[in-house]
Amino acid sequence: MAPITKKPTIKDVAKLAGVSFKTVSRVVNNEASVSDAVRDKVNECINKLNYRPNHTARTMRKAPFSLAFVYDNPNSNYVIQMQNGIISQCRKQGFELVIRPTDSKAEDVGKELAAMIGSNQIGGVILTPPLSENRALVTFLLNQGAKVVRILSGSEPPDDLAPVIYVDDIAAGDDITAYLLQLGHRRIAFLGHNPAHESSRGRLQGYQQAHDKQGVSVDKNLIIEGEFTFESGMKMTQTLLENNPQRPTAIFACNDEIAAGAVFMARLQNLRIPEDISIVGFENSPFSVQTLPHLTTMDQPNFDIAASAAALVISLMQEQKEMKTSSKGFNPKLLIRDSATQPATSK
Amino acid sequence: MAPITKKPTIKDVAKLAGVSFKTVSRVVNNEASVSDAVRDKVNECINKLNYRPNHTARTMRKAPFSLAFVYDNPNSNYVIQMQNGIISQCRKQGFELVIRPTDSKAEDVGKELAAMIGSNQIGGVILTPPLSENRALVTFLLNQGAKVVRILSGSEPPDDLAPVIYVDDIAAGDDITAYLLQLGHRRIAFLGHNPAHESSRGRLQGYQQAHDKQGVSVDKNLIIEGEFTFESGMKMTQTLLENNPQRPTAIFACNDEIAAGAVFMARLQNLRIPEDISIVGFENSPFSVQTLPHLTTMDQPNFDIAASAAALVISLMQEQKEMKTSSKGFNPKLLIRDSATQPATSK
DNA sequence: TTAATGGTTGACAACGTTGACATGATAACG
DNA sequence: CGTTATCATGTCAACGTTGTCAACCATTAA
Known part of the structure; x- marks a missing residue:
């Protein structure tokens, strides 16, 4: 395609088509009262000149x-x-x-x-x-x-x-916790508690709610505060395992990045996943397939x-x-x- | 702040300041010939009305x-x-x-x-x-x-x-490879070879170049093809270790994501990093601190x-x-x- | 036949801004 | 004092588009 000299305007199209520029404007905006013959001719000229309506003038x-x-x-x-x-x-x-x-x-x-x-x-x-x-x-x-x-x-x-x-983070937190409970888990850790973080609050609330529904009590020591990062996920997992001689059987990580950190740390501690400890994430982000095994998680679209x-x-x-x-x-x-x-x- | 009824224009400012709108335009554009007194008054009115020049009209x-x-x-x-x-x-x-x-x-x-x-x-x-x-x-x-x-x-x-x-991926590939060579490594694997990928080619070229400079020959079996992803990093590492009974002592991963995958897989194979195998990445992306230990890498700004x-x-x-x-x-x-x-x- | 209708089209102003040019006032110079 | 240069400011058109309204033509109704 040859270099363009100047961008064509609506008036150039009008001149070529032999109509007023207002008519061209009508065609461009798909307005009703334009005869088919004129409409076709104008469209043809638009294509010929490669005319693009000026977004800026339009906005103005x-x-x-x-x-x-x-x-x-x-x-x-x-x-x-x-x-x-x-x-x-x-x-x-x-x-x-x-x-x-x-x-x-x-x-x-x-x-x-x-x-x-x-x-x-x-x-x-x-x-x-x-x-x-x-x-x-x-x-x-x-x-x-x-x-x-x-x-x-x-x-x-x-x-x-x-x-x-x-x-709905509450319902989602409830769902995935209920899934773990239904699998038979009774000691489920929660990683990524953060009172300032709305989603974290919601997911924790769902976690609690699912326990309540099943009449399972929550061990507060299994709720660990931290950031939504891989590194924090590792640290929280370390803390969790150190502070709880009676190991939790599952971890609900507040997002996949935390979960990936948890998987990494659990492996460092020679725990098999999921045999020794189940870990679930949240969000279905790329992190959820950057672990072995791939994470069970909540798919957030x-x-x-x-x-x-x-x-x-x-x-x-x-x-x-x-x-x-x-x-x-x-x-x-x-x-x-x-x-x-x-x-x-x-x- | 009260809801605005209509956005103020340059003319509104002009009216309030008692000057022509062209003068306001001059003030807005910081043009020279405006007396200080007028300039100050206009600026005051601009602030009072909270006037913003219309980006769209300007563009036009x-x-x-x-x-x-x-x-x-x-x-x-x-x-x-x-x-x-x-x-x-x-x-x-x-x-x-x-x-x-x-x-x-x-x-x-x-x-x-x-x-x-x-x-x-x-x-x-x-x-x-x-x-x-x-x-x-x-x-x-x-x-x-x-x-x-x-x-x-x-x-x-x-x-x-x-x-x-x-x-300059070539120079960078050379630099980090030279670093590994200087540490004493002689069997350095290259992960993420991809002929269609310009950066991969450059880094590989630098890798080769550094070897040549030191008169160290490259074992082609240590160059593994793959994608720039965590998962591919794991797979390439597995392939690498399976196919080379005489284990390489270092891995140059084409980016940090591959390197993170390599770290993960190496750990799964019970290799200590860096004691058993050194792994370096490339890019200094967030991935480089999502491993333990943190990755030596090339910082790409x-x-x-x-x-x-x-x-x-x-x-x-x-x-x-x-x-x-x-x-x-x-x-x-x-x-x-x-x-x-x-x-x-x-x- | 005339008036009214409806569908097409065009002329013109307007959006808010800047550029080109004109004007008026003040200062500088001989 | 008159002429000229300089600075500050104003007037007006223009950017490319759309909205308003008027004009036109062909058809239909009275």
């Missing part, structure tokens, strides 16, 4: 066609999955995505985003935890005139501020969650109404692989 | 202030690091980043990007391997009128098509590489000249941690 005359994805999350896998989900949806609807990583100083995020909204670059924002838990930020963004969708942990939207895509959030913001941007009722929930599903089995004693 | 009148980052890479850590580096630079210079993941079908990428360039959304593109190796794509994008910067493996730019940020690529595209977009000479090279540096030591025999 109408509304922004871009949305922002704000993340403050050390987990690259999570971010990339979310990002890909959002982009996939954006592409389908002709929207563009602008990325905004941040360093958790929520105030600065607010200012920066306000600048982007104020400058008409973006019309909508998708927030993930922990940013999405910041109600002040949400309110602030709404007041700036942006559409906001939050991705949150919970069994229902916490308020009517803005639509929420929620993931991040891509779909993100796509669904994107679809929601876009619909908010298109309709002018508020649609506060359009929240949607996702339930992670148990994904059985090879890292959990019946405890030795019950065999 | 001048040139696009956005660039695209195109990736086709399964490695989330890499993508996120690059992305963060680019964004950090963009932010400094008031540019915006648009993300474009793709599924390696180069032709579609070209079309999509052409559409974005044609519609004036973006003025520049940053390409990473393997997309950046596709000269047809680069030429195509240049012909569309975009500025292009490629990130490539090599010791110098391969051509004058467009500026290149290049990472992805963030800085990306920031530098971004700075380059932006300068190309700003200057109208071509700047074909502005390529820049990076050399990964040896990062010594705990996974490599002298071989047992030489102790």
